[in-house]
Amino acid sequence: xxxxxxxxxxxxxxxLLGLAFLHVPILALSxxxxxxxxxxxxxxxxxxxxxxxxxYLRCGVAIVTQLVIAxxxxxxxxxxxxxxxxxxxxxxxxxxxxxxxxxxxxxCDWRPxxxxxxxxxxxxxxLQYILPSAVFYQGGSLLRVLLHAVIVIIETxxxxxxxxxxxxxxxxxxxxxxxxxxxxxxxxxAGEREKRQAGELGRRAEALREIVxxxxxxxxxxxxxxxxxxxxxxxxxxxxxxxxxxARQQMALVSEAADATTRGIDQLANASGQLAESIGExxxxxxxxxxxxxxxxxxxxxxxxxxxxxxxNSENVGAVVEIIRGIxxxxxxxxxxxxxxxxxxxxMGRGFAVVASEVKTLSAQTARxxxxxxxxxxxxxxxxxRSLKAIRDIVGAMGEVEKVAEAIAVAVHEQDRATAEIARxxxxxxxxxxRGVGVVGNFELMTVRSHDAAEQLQExxxxxxxxxxxxxxxxxxxxxxxxxx
Numbered sequence: 001x002x003x004x005x006x007x008x009x010x011x012x013x014x015x016l017l018g019l020a021f022l023h024v025p026i027l028a029l030s031x032x033x034x035x036x037x038x039x040x041x042x043x044x045x046x047x048x049x050x051x052x053x054x055x056y057l058r059c060g061v062a063i064v065t066q067l068v069i070a071x072x073x074x075x076x077x078x079x080x081x082x083x084x085x086x087x088x089x090x091x092x093x094x095x096x097x098x099x100x101x102x103x104x105x106x107x108c109d110w111r112p113x114x115x116x117x118x119x120x121x122x123x124x125x126x127l128q129y130i131l132p133s134a135v136f137y138q139g140g141s142l143l144r145v146l147l148h149a150v151i152v153i154i155e156t157x158x159x160x161x162x163x164x165x166x167x168x169x170x171x172x173x174x175x176x177x178x179x180x181x182x183x184x185x186x187x188x189x190a191g192e193r194e195k196r197q198a199g200e201l202g203r204r205a206e207a208l209r210e211i212v213x214x215x216x217x218x219x220x221x222x223x224x225x226x227x228x229x230x231x232x233x234x235x236x237x238x239x240x241x242x243x244x245x246x247a248r249q250q251m252a253l254v255s256e257a258a259d260a261t262t263r264g265i266d267q268l269a270n271a272s273g274q275l276a277e278s279i280g281e282x283x284x285x286x287x288x289x290x291x292x293x294x295x296x297x298x299x300x301x302x303x304x305x306x307x308x309x310x311x312x313n314s315e316n317v318g319a320v321v322e323i324i325r326g327i328x329x330x331x332x333x334x335x336x337x338x339x340x341x342x343x344x345x346x347x348m349g350r351g352f353a354v355v356a357s358e359v360k361t362l363s364a365q366t367a368r369x370x371x372x373x374x375x376x377x378x379x380x381x382x383x384x385x386r387s388l389k390a391i392r393d394i395v396g397a398m399g400e401v402e403k404v405a406e407a408i409a410v411a412v413h414e415q416d417r418a419t420a421e422i423a424r425x426x427x428x429x430x431x432x433x434x435r436g437v438g439v440v441g442n443f444e445l446m447t448v449r450s451h452d453a454a455e456q457l458q459e460x461x462x463x464x465x466x467x468x469x470x471x472x473x474x475x476x477x478x479x480x481x482x483x484x485x
Contacts (some may be wrong), residue, residue, distance in 0.1 A: 004177065005108060005170035009061040012106035017056060019103070020049035023076040028257055030083040048072040063111060066104075070112040073100045108167040110160035117156035131287040142475050175355050219472070227465070241455060323372075327365050334358045 003011075024045045031038040051066070052072045059065050077100055081093045097120050104112045 003170075005167065006061060006173045006174075007107075008170060009066070009107050012103075015062050015106070016073060016103060018050065020052055020069070020072050020076060022048075023073075023080065027076065027080055030080060034083060036083065041083065045076050045079060048075055061107075063109070066107045066109060066112040067115050070104050070116040071119060073104070074116050075259060098155055101152070101159055105159040105163045105166075108170055110163045110167075111332050113156055113163055115161045117152050120152055142341060190258060192446055216476075231465070238458065241458060312453070323365075332359075364466060421459055 024042055027045050028038045028042040032043055033344050049072060056065050057069050074097070077093075080096065096115075099115055101120075103114050104116050106115075361454045
Protein backbone atom coordinates (compact mmCIF):
# COMPACT_ATOMS: atom_id res chain seq x y z
CA UNK A 1 0.00 0.00 0.00
CA UNK A 2 1.32 3.43 -0.97
CA UNK A 3 0.62 6.27 1.48
CA UNK A 4 -0.34 9.65 0.10
CA UNK A 5 -0.18 12.94 2.03
CA UNK A 6 -3.96 13.11 2.26
CA UNK A 7 -4.12 9.49 3.38
CA UNK A 8 -1.49 10.05 6.11
CA UNK A 9 -3.30 13.16 7.39
CA UNK A 10 -6.61 11.27 7.44
CA UNK A 11 -5.02 8.38 9.36
CA UNK A 12 -3.37 10.80 11.83
CA UNK A 13 -6.68 12.67 12.24
CA UNK A 14 -8.52 9.42 13.06
CA UNK A 15 -5.81 8.46 15.58
CA LEU A 16 -5.85 11.88 17.24
CA LEU A 17 -9.66 11.87 17.37
CA GLY A 18 -9.50 8.49 19.03
CA LEU A 19 -7.00 9.90 21.49
CA ALA A 20 -9.33 12.85 22.14
CA PHE A 21 -12.16 10.49 23.05
CA LEU A 22 -9.71 8.41 25.16
CA HIS A 23 -8.83 11.55 27.13
CA VAL A 24 -12.41 11.68 28.45
CA PRO A 25 -12.21 8.53 30.63
CA ILE A 26 -8.58 9.25 31.54
CA LEU A 27 -9.57 12.70 32.72
CA ALA A 28 -12.56 11.29 34.58
CA LEU A 29 -10.38 8.66 36.31
CA SER A 30 -7.79 11.29 37.20
CA UNK A 31 -10.40 13.56 38.78
CA UNK A 32 -12.15 10.64 40.47
CA UNK A 33 -8.80 9.45 41.85
CA UNK A 34 -8.23 12.91 43.42
CA UNK A 35 -11.79 12.97 44.70
CA UNK A 36 -13.01 15.82 42.55
CA UNK A 37 -16.16 16.42 40.55
CA UNK A 38 -15.80 14.66 37.16
CA UNK A 39 -19.04 15.69 35.40
CA UNK A 40 -18.12 19.13 34.17
CA UNK A 41 -14.51 18.39 33.08
CA UNK A 42 -15.46 15.11 31.47
CA UNK A 43 -18.39 16.72 29.68
CA UNK A 44 -16.22 19.52 28.37
CA UNK A 45 -13.59 17.07 27.17
CA UNK A 46 -16.27 14.98 25.46
CA UNK A 47 -17.87 17.99 23.79
CA UNK A 48 -14.48 19.09 22.48
CA UNK A 49 -13.81 15.64 21.05
CA UNK A 50 -17.31 15.44 19.52
CA UNK A 51 -16.95 18.85 17.90
CA UNK A 52 -13.64 17.84 16.32
CA UNK A 53 -15.22 14.60 15.06
CA UNK A 54 -18.18 16.40 13.45
CA UNK A 55 -15.83 18.84 11.77
CA TYR A 56 -13.72 15.96 10.44
CA LEU A 57 -16.80 14.21 9.10
CA ARG A 58 -17.89 17.42 7.40
CA CYS A 59 -14.60 18.85 6.13
CA GLY A 60 -12.25 15.92 6.10
CA VAL A 61 -8.57 16.69 6.77
CA ALA A 62 -8.81 20.33 5.79
CA ILE A 63 -6.53 22.77 7.63
CA VAL A 64 -9.40 23.93 9.82
CA THR A 65 -9.93 20.37 11.01
CA GLN A 66 -6.24 20.05 11.84
CA LEU A 67 -6.25 23.31 13.78
CA VAL A 68 -9.40 22.31 15.72
CA ILE A 69 -7.92 18.91 16.59
CA ALA A 70 -4.76 20.71 17.87
CA UNK A 71 -6.93 23.02 19.98
CA UNK A 72 -8.98 20.11 21.38
CA UNK A 73 -5.92 18.06 22.31
CA UNK A 74 -4.09 21.02 23.96
CA UNK A 75 -7.28 21.92 25.88
CA UNK A 76 -7.77 18.33 27.10
CA UNK A 77 -4.08 18.13 28.16
CA UNK A 78 -4.51 21.41 30.03
CA UNK A 79 -7.57 19.97 31.84
CA UNK A 80 -5.56 16.83 32.66
CA UNK A 81 -2.71 19.00 34.08
CA UNK A 82 -5.23 20.93 36.11
CA UNK A 83 -6.72 17.67 37.45
CA UNK A 84 -3.28 16.97 39.02
CA UNK A 85 -3.10 20.35 40.77
CA UNK A 86 -1.36 20.03 44.18
CA UNK A 87 -0.10 16.57 43.30
CA UNK A 88 3.61 15.85 42.98
CA UNK A 89 3.06 14.37 39.50
CA UNK A 90 1.67 17.64 38.15
CA UNK A 91 5.02 18.77 36.69
CA UNK A 92 5.39 15.41 34.99
CA UNK A 93 2.10 15.86 33.20
CA UNK A 94 3.61 18.84 31.34
CA UNK A 95 5.54 16.37 29.22
CA UNK A 96 2.25 15.43 27.61
CA UNK A 97 2.28 18.84 25.86
CA UNK A 98 5.48 17.81 24.08
CA UNK A 99 3.96 14.45 23.18
CA UNK A 100 0.85 16.13 21.70
CA UNK A 101 3.01 18.56 19.70
CA UNK A 102 4.95 15.58 18.37
CA UNK A 103 1.68 13.84 17.46
CA UNK A 104 0.50 16.98 15.63
CA UNK A 105 3.58 16.69 13.45
CA UNK A 106 1.85 13.66 11.93
CA UNK A 107 -0.28 16.08 9.85
CA CYS A 108 2.95 17.01 7.98
CA ASP A 109 1.90 20.65 8.28
CA TRP A 110 3.56 23.30 10.42
CA ARG A 111 0.37 25.20 11.20
CA PRO A 112 -1.22 22.69 13.69
CA UNK A 113 2.15 22.46 15.48
CA UNK A 114 2.46 26.24 15.79
CA UNK A 115 -1.18 26.36 16.85
CA UNK A 116 -0.56 23.81 19.61
CA UNK A 117 2.65 25.57 20.76
CA UNK A 118 0.92 28.97 20.83
CA UNK A 119 -1.98 27.59 22.88
CA UNK A 120 0.45 25.95 25.27
CA UNK A 121 2.40 29.17 25.75
CA UNK A 122 -0.77 31.19 26.15
CA UNK A 123 -2.07 28.69 28.69
CA UNK A 124 1.08 28.86 30.77
CA UNK A 125 1.40 32.63 30.72
CA UNK A 126 -2.26 33.30 31.41
CA LEU A 127 -2.62 30.82 34.27
CA GLN A 128 0.75 31.91 35.69
CA TYR A 129 -0.97 35.10 36.79
CA ILE A 130 -4.60 33.97 37.05
CA LEU A 131 -4.32 30.50 38.66
CA PRO A 132 -0.70 29.38 39.06
CA SER A 133 -1.66 26.13 40.80
CA ALA A 134 -3.41 25.00 37.60
CA VAL A 135 -0.01 24.93 35.90
CA PHE A 136 2.76 24.29 38.38
CA TYR A 137 3.01 22.31 41.60
CA GLN A 138 3.40 24.59 44.67
CA GLY A 139 3.05 27.80 42.78
CA GLY A 140 4.32 29.23 39.56
CA SER A 141 7.48 30.99 38.50
CA LEU A 142 8.04 33.20 35.48
CA LEU A 143 11.45 31.67 34.89
CA ARG A 144 9.93 28.21 34.78
CA VAL A 145 7.33 29.49 32.30
CA LEU A 146 10.08 30.97 30.15
CA LEU A 147 12.04 27.73 30.34
CA HIS A 148 9.05 25.77 29.21
CA ALA A 149 8.48 28.33 26.50
CA VAL A 150 12.01 28.00 25.20
CA ILE A 151 11.73 24.19 25.15
CA VAL A 152 8.38 24.43 23.38
CA ILE A 153 9.78 26.87 20.83
CA ILE A 154 12.74 24.59 20.10
CA GLU A 155 10.53 21.56 19.74
CA THR A 156 8.01 23.52 17.69
CA UNK A 157 10.71 24.80 15.35
CA UNK A 158 12.12 21.34 14.85
CA UNK A 159 8.71 19.72 14.47
CA UNK A 160 7.51 22.45 12.09
CA UNK A 161 10.61 22.03 9.92
CA UNK A 162 10.16 18.27 10.01
CA UNK A 163 6.50 18.66 9.10
CA UNK A 164 7.37 20.96 6.20
CA UNK A 165 10.01 18.51 4.95
CA UNK A 166 7.69 15.57 5.35
CA UNK A 167 4.87 17.47 3.67
CA UNK A 168 7.05 18.40 0.73
CA UNK A 169 8.47 14.92 0.54
CA UNK A 170 5.06 13.32 0.63
CA UNK A 171 3.77 15.92 -1.83
CA UNK A 172 6.69 15.16 -4.13
CA UNK A 173 6.12 11.45 -3.71
CA UNK A 174 2.45 11.95 -4.28
CA UNK A 175 3.13 13.92 -7.44
CA UNK A 176 5.60 11.28 -8.53
CA UNK A 177 3.09 8.62 -7.65
CA UNK A 178 0.41 10.50 -9.54
CA UNK A 179 2.69 10.84 -12.54
CA UNK A 180 3.63 7.20 -12.17
CA UNK A 181 -0.03 6.31 -11.95
CA UNK A 182 -0.75 8.47 -14.96
CA UNK A 183 2.11 6.83 -16.81
CA UNK A 184 0.94 3.43 -15.63
CA UNK A 185 -2.59 4.31 -16.67
CA UNK A 186 -1.35 5.43 -20.06
CA UNK A 187 0.69 2.27 -20.33
CA UNK A 188 -2.31 0.24 -19.25
CA UNK A 189 -4.53 2.03 -21.75
CA ALA A 190 -1.83 1.62 -24.39
CA GLY A 191 -1.61 -2.07 -23.49
CA GLU A 192 -5.37 -2.35 -23.67
CA ARG A 193 -5.32 -0.55 -27.00
CA GLU A 194 -2.61 -2.89 -28.20
CA LYS A 195 -4.63 -5.83 -26.92
CA ARG A 196 -7.73 -4.46 -28.61
CA GLN A 197 -5.73 -3.78 -31.75
CA ALA A 198 -4.22 -7.24 -31.56
CA GLY A 199 -7.69 -8.69 -30.99
CA GLU A 200 -9.05 -6.52 -33.77
CA LEU A 201 -6.20 -7.60 -36.03
CA GLY A 202 -6.91 -11.19 -35.06
CA ARG A 203 -10.59 -10.73 -35.77
CA ARG A 204 -9.80 -8.99 -39.03
CA ALA A 205 -7.38 -11.74 -39.96
CA GLU A 206 -9.99 -14.33 -39.07
CA ALA A 207 -12.63 -12.38 -40.98
CA LEU A 208 -10.19 -12.06 -43.89
CA ARG A 209 -9.56 -15.81 -43.79
CA GLU A 210 -13.27 -16.43 -43.73
CA ILE A 211 -13.76 -14.00 -46.61
CA VAL A 212 -10.93 -15.67 -48.55
CA UNK A 213 -12.40 -19.08 -47.81
CA UNK A 214 -15.86 -17.89 -48.86
CA UNK A 215 -14.34 -16.25 -51.94
CA UNK A 216 -12.50 -19.45 -52.78
CA UNK A 217 -15.68 -21.52 -52.32
CA UNK A 218 -17.71 -19.12 -54.42
CA UNK A 219 -15.06 -19.01 -57.11
CA UNK A 220 -14.84 -22.82 -57.07
CA UNK A 221 -18.59 -23.03 -57.56
CA UNK A 222 -18.46 -20.36 -60.25
CA UNK A 223 -15.57 -22.14 -61.96
CA UNK A 224 -17.47 -25.43 -61.78
CA UNK A 225 -20.47 -23.76 -63.40
CA UNK A 226 -18.16 -22.15 -65.96
CA UNK A 227 -16.51 -25.51 -66.71
CA UNK A 228 -19.88 -27.17 -67.14
CA UNK A 229 -21.00 -24.31 -69.37
CA UNK A 230 -17.80 -24.60 -71.43
CA UNK A 231 -18.25 -28.38 -71.72
CA UNK A 232 -21.88 -27.89 -72.69
CA UNK A 233 -20.90 -25.28 -75.28
CA UNK A 234 -18.20 -27.57 -76.65
CA UNK A 235 -20.60 -30.51 -76.85
CA UNK A 236 -23.32 -28.34 -78.36
CA UNK A 237 -20.93 -26.80 -80.86
CA UNK A 238 -19.67 -30.25 -81.91
CA UNK A 239 -23.23 -31.52 -82.25
CA UNK A 240 -24.22 -28.36 -84.15
CA UNK A 241 -21.22 -28.77 -86.44
CA UNK A 242 -22.14 -32.40 -87.15
CA UNK A 243 -25.78 -31.49 -87.67
CA UNK A 244 -24.90 -28.64 -90.00
CA UNK A 245 -22.61 -30.97 -92.00
CA UNK A 246 -25.43 -33.51 -92.33
CA ALA A 247 -27.91 -30.77 -93.22
CA ARG A 248 -25.53 -29.41 -95.82
CA GLN A 249 -25.15 -32.87 -97.36
CA GLN A 250 -28.91 -33.44 -97.30
CA MET A 251 -29.55 -30.02 -98.79
CA ALA A 252 -27.11 -30.84 -101.58
CA LEU A 253 -29.16 -33.97 -102.34
CA VAL A 254 -32.41 -31.99 -102.08
CA SER A 255 -30.98 -29.35 -104.42
CA GLU A 256 -30.05 -32.00 -106.98
CA ALA A 257 -33.51 -33.57 -106.67
CA ALA A 258 -35.15 -30.16 -107.04
CA ASP A 259 -33.08 -29.45 -110.16
CA ALA A 260 -34.08 -32.82 -111.59
CA THR A 261 -37.73 -32.14 -110.74
CA THR A 262 -37.52 -28.74 -112.41
CA ARG A 263 -36.04 -30.27 -115.53
CA GLY A 264 -38.76 -32.96 -115.54
CA ILE A 265 -41.51 -30.38 -115.14
CA ASP A 266 -39.92 -28.35 -117.94
CA GLN A 267 -40.00 -31.40 -120.21
CA LEU A 268 -43.60 -32.06 -119.15
CA ALA A 269 -44.48 -28.47 -120.06
CA ASN A 270 -42.92 -28.92 -123.47
CA ALA A 271 -44.85 -32.18 -123.92
CA SER A 272 -48.06 -30.44 -122.85
CA GLY A 273 -47.43 -27.76 -125.47
CA GLN A 274 -46.85 -30.37 -128.14
CA LEU A 275 -50.02 -32.20 -127.11
CA ALA A 276 -51.98 -28.95 -127.31
CA GLU A 277 -50.62 -28.32 -130.79
CA SER A 278 -51.52 -31.85 -131.86
CA ILE A 279 -55.05 -31.54 -130.55
CA GLY A 280 -55.36 -28.17 -132.30
CA GLU A 281 -54.27 -29.77 -135.53
CA UNK A 282 -56.88 -32.49 -135.01
CA UNK A 283 -59.54 -29.80 -134.52
CA UNK A 284 -58.54 -28.07 -137.70
CA UNK A 285 -58.65 -31.34 -139.60
CA UNK A 286 -62.06 -32.11 -138.17
CA UNK A 287 -63.26 -28.67 -139.28
CA UNK A 288 -61.95 -29.29 -142.72
CA UNK A 289 -63.74 -32.62 -142.71
CA UNK A 290 -67.02 -30.91 -141.80
CA UNK A 291 -66.52 -28.40 -144.59
CA UNK A 292 -65.83 -31.20 -146.99
CA UNK A 293 -69.04 -32.95 -145.95
CA UNK A 294 -71.04 -29.81 -146.67
CA UNK A 295 -69.37 -29.40 -150.01
CA UNK A 296 -70.08 -33.00 -150.81
CA UNK A 297 -73.76 -32.53 -150.02
CA UNK A 298 -73.89 -29.55 -152.34
CA UNK A 299 -72.20 -31.50 -155.06
CA UNK A 300 -74.62 -34.35 -154.50
CA UNK A 301 -77.57 -32.03 -155.02
CA UNK A 302 -76.06 -30.66 -158.17
CA UNK A 303 -75.00 -34.07 -159.49
CA UNK A 304 -78.43 -35.67 -159.85
CA UNK A 305 -77.19 -37.72 -162.76
CA UNK A 306 -74.92 -39.69 -160.45
CA UNK A 307 -77.69 -40.78 -158.06
CA UNK A 308 -77.62 -44.36 -159.17
CA UNK A 309 -73.87 -44.67 -158.80
CA UNK A 310 -74.14 -42.87 -155.43
CA UNK A 311 -76.75 -45.39 -154.36
CA UNK A 312 -74.41 -48.21 -155.22
CA ASN A 313 -71.61 -46.60 -153.24
CA SER A 314 -73.77 -45.48 -150.33
CA GLU A 315 -72.86 -48.59 -148.39
CA ASN A 316 -69.17 -47.76 -148.80
CA VAL A 317 -69.85 -44.21 -147.65
CA GLY A 318 -71.55 -45.62 -144.53
CA ALA A 319 -68.53 -47.81 -143.83
CA VAL A 320 -66.25 -44.80 -144.17
CA VAL A 321 -68.48 -42.86 -141.84
CA GLU A 322 -68.22 -45.67 -139.29
CA ILE A 323 -64.43 -45.50 -139.55
CA ILE A 324 -64.59 -41.79 -138.88
CA ARG A 325 -66.78 -42.43 -135.89
CA GLY A 326 -64.36 -45.04 -134.56
CA ILE A 327 -61.51 -42.62 -135.02
CA UNK A 328 -63.48 -39.96 -133.14
CA UNK A 329 -64.17 -42.43 -130.31
CA UNK A 330 -60.53 -43.39 -130.08
CA UNK A 331 -59.55 -39.71 -130.12
CA UNK A 332 -61.92 -39.12 -127.20
CA UNK A 333 -60.41 -42.00 -125.27
CA UNK A 334 -56.92 -40.76 -125.98
CA UNK A 335 -57.90 -37.29 -124.79
CA UNK A 336 -59.16 -38.86 -121.56
CA UNK A 337 -55.90 -40.77 -121.18
CA UNK A 338 -53.98 -37.56 -121.79
CA UNK A 339 -55.96 -35.86 -119.00
CA UNK A 340 -55.21 -38.72 -116.61
CA UNK A 341 -51.54 -38.70 -117.56
CA UNK A 342 -51.37 -34.97 -117.10
CA UNK A 343 -52.84 -35.36 -113.58
CA UNK A 344 -50.40 -38.01 -112.66
CA UNK A 345 -47.40 -36.34 -114.39
CA UNK A 346 -45.36 -39.41 -113.83
CA UNK A 347 -41.98 -40.33 -115.21
CA MET A 348 -41.21 -36.90 -116.55
CA GLY A 349 -44.12 -36.63 -119.07
CA ARG A 350 -43.70 -39.87 -120.88
CA GLY A 351 -47.49 -40.33 -120.93
CA PHE A 352 -47.93 -37.12 -122.85
CA ALA A 353 -45.45 -38.36 -125.46
CA VAL A 354 -47.41 -41.60 -125.92
CA VAL A 355 -50.73 -39.76 -126.13
CA ALA A 356 -49.26 -37.29 -128.60
CA SER A 357 -48.00 -40.16 -130.74
CA GLU A 358 -51.39 -41.88 -130.70
CA VAL A 359 -53.15 -38.63 -131.55
CA LYS A 360 -50.83 -38.16 -134.49
CA THR A 361 -51.62 -41.70 -135.70
CA LEU A 362 -55.36 -41.10 -135.38
CA SER A 363 -54.97 -37.82 -137.23
CA ALA A 364 -53.35 -39.70 -140.09
CA GLN A 365 -56.13 -42.29 -140.11
CA THR A 366 -58.69 -39.50 -140.07
CA ALA A 367 -57.00 -37.90 -143.10
CA ARG A 368 -56.99 -41.16 -144.98
CA UNK A 369 -60.61 -41.76 -144.07
CA UNK A 370 -61.43 -38.25 -145.24
CA UNK A 371 -59.78 -38.97 -148.57
CA UNK A 372 -61.79 -42.14 -148.91
CA UNK A 373 -64.94 -40.21 -148.02
CA UNK A 374 -64.04 -37.63 -150.67
CA UNK A 375 -63.66 -40.36 -153.29
CA UNK A 376 -66.90 -42.00 -152.31
CA UNK A 377 -68.65 -38.65 -152.33
CA UNK A 378 -67.31 -38.04 -155.82
CA UNK A 379 -68.69 -41.39 -156.84
CA UNK A 380 -71.94 -40.49 -155.13
CA UNK A 381 -72.03 -37.21 -157.08
CA UNK A 382 -71.76 -39.11 -160.33
CA UNK A 383 -74.46 -41.52 -159.19
CA UNK A 384 -76.75 -38.71 -157.98
CA UNK A 385 -77.31 -37.64 -161.52
CA ARG A 386 -79.05 -40.86 -162.15
CA SER A 387 -81.43 -40.93 -159.21
CA LEU A 388 -83.07 -38.08 -157.28
CA LYS A 389 -84.14 -40.46 -154.64
CA ALA A 390 -80.53 -41.53 -154.16
CA ILE A 391 -79.55 -37.86 -153.86
CA ARG A 392 -82.06 -37.37 -151.12
CA ASP A 393 -80.71 -40.39 -149.29
CA ILE A 394 -77.18 -39.20 -149.72
CA VAL A 395 -78.13 -35.73 -148.53
CA GLY A 396 -79.65 -37.27 -145.44
CA ALA A 397 -76.54 -39.37 -144.88
CA MET A 398 -74.30 -36.35 -145.29
CA GLY A 399 -76.43 -34.51 -142.74
CA GLU A 400 -75.64 -37.26 -140.31
CA VAL A 401 -71.98 -37.05 -141.28
CA GLU A 402 -72.11 -33.28 -140.66
CA LYS A 403 -73.61 -33.81 -137.22
CA VAL A 404 -70.91 -36.32 -136.35
CA ALA A 405 -68.25 -33.91 -137.60
CA GLU A 406 -69.71 -31.14 -135.42
CA ALA A 407 -69.76 -33.48 -132.41
CA ILE A 408 -66.14 -34.38 -133.13
CA ALA A 409 -65.30 -30.65 -133.38
CA VAL A 410 -66.99 -29.95 -130.04
CA ALA A 411 -65.16 -32.85 -128.38
CA VAL A 412 -61.86 -31.72 -129.87
CA HIS A 413 -62.55 -28.15 -128.65
CA GLU A 414 -63.18 -29.45 -125.11
CA GLN A 415 -60.00 -31.50 -125.32
CA ASP A 416 -58.13 -28.41 -126.46
CA ARG A 417 -59.37 -26.44 -123.42
CA ALA A 418 -58.47 -29.31 -121.08
CA THR A 419 -55.02 -29.54 -122.62
CA ALA A 420 -54.56 -25.76 -122.22
CA GLU A 421 -55.54 -26.04 -118.53
CA ILE A 422 -53.04 -28.89 -118.15
CA ALA A 423 -50.34 -26.77 -119.76
CA ARG A 424 -51.22 -23.84 -117.45
CA UNK A 425 -51.05 -26.06 -114.35
CA UNK A 426 -47.77 -27.54 -115.56
CA UNK A 427 -46.41 -23.99 -116.05
CA UNK A 428 -47.51 -23.06 -112.51
CA UNK A 429 -45.85 -26.23 -111.21
CA UNK A 430 -42.71 -25.30 -113.09
CA UNK A 431 -42.67 -21.82 -111.54
CA UNK A 432 -43.32 -23.30 -108.04
CA UNK A 433 -40.53 -25.81 -108.55
CA UNK A 434 -38.21 -23.03 -109.68
CA ARG A 435 -39.06 -20.98 -106.54
CA GLY A 436 -38.53 -24.14 -104.48
CA VAL A 437 -35.08 -24.50 -106.00
CA GLY A 438 -34.35 -20.90 -104.99
CA VAL A 439 -35.55 -21.59 -101.42
CA VAL A 440 -33.43 -24.73 -101.28
CA GLY A 441 -30.45 -22.72 -102.45
CA ASN A 442 -31.04 -20.10 -99.75
CA PHE A 443 -31.45 -22.80 -97.11
CA GLU A 444 -28.24 -24.43 -98.28
CA LEU A 445 -26.50 -21.04 -97.86
CA MET A 446 -27.98 -20.74 -94.36
CA THR A 447 -26.71 -24.25 -93.59
CA VAL A 448 -23.20 -23.20 -94.63
CA ARG A 449 -23.43 -20.13 -92.40
CA SER A 450 -24.69 -22.28 -89.52
CA HIS A 451 -21.70 -24.55 -89.98
CA ASP A 452 -19.36 -21.54 -89.85
CA ALA A 453 -21.15 -20.24 -86.73
CA ALA A 454 -20.85 -23.68 -85.11
CA GLU A 455 -17.10 -23.67 -85.75
CA GLN A 456 -16.83 -20.17 -84.22
CA LEU A 457 -18.86 -21.39 -81.22
CA GLN A 458 -16.47 -24.31 -80.84
CA GLU A 459 -13.51 -21.92 -80.83
CA UNK A 460 -15.27 -19.66 -78.26
CA UNK A 461 -16.04 -22.69 -76.05
CA UNK A 462 -12.39 -23.80 -76.19
CA UNK A 463 -11.26 -20.26 -75.31
CA UNK A 464 -13.78 -20.13 -72.45
CA UNK A 465 -12.51 -23.42 -71.03
CA UNK A 466 -8.91 -22.18 -71.22
CA UNK A 467 -9.87 -18.89 -69.53
CA UNK A 468 -11.73 -20.77 -66.76
CA UNK A 469 -8.61 -22.87 -66.11
CA UNK A 470 -6.47 -19.72 -65.97
CA UNK A 471 -8.92 -17.98 -63.60
CA UNK A 472 -8.97 -21.01 -61.27
CA UNK A 473 -5.14 -20.98 -61.16
CA UNK A 474 -5.02 -17.21 -60.46
CA UNK A 475 -7.70 -17.44 -57.72
CA UNK A 476 -5.84 -20.30 -56.02
CA UNK A 477 -2.59 -18.29 -56.10
CA UNK A 478 -4.37 -15.20 -54.72
CA UNK A 479 -6.02 -17.13 -51.86
CA UNK A 480 -2.69 -18.75 -50.98
CA UNK A 481 -0.95 -15.35 -50.93
CA UNK A 482 -3.66 -13.77 -48.73
CA UNK A 483 -3.65 -16.73 -46.34
CA UNK A 484 0.14 -16.51 -46.02
CA UNK A 485 -0.05 -12.76 -45.35
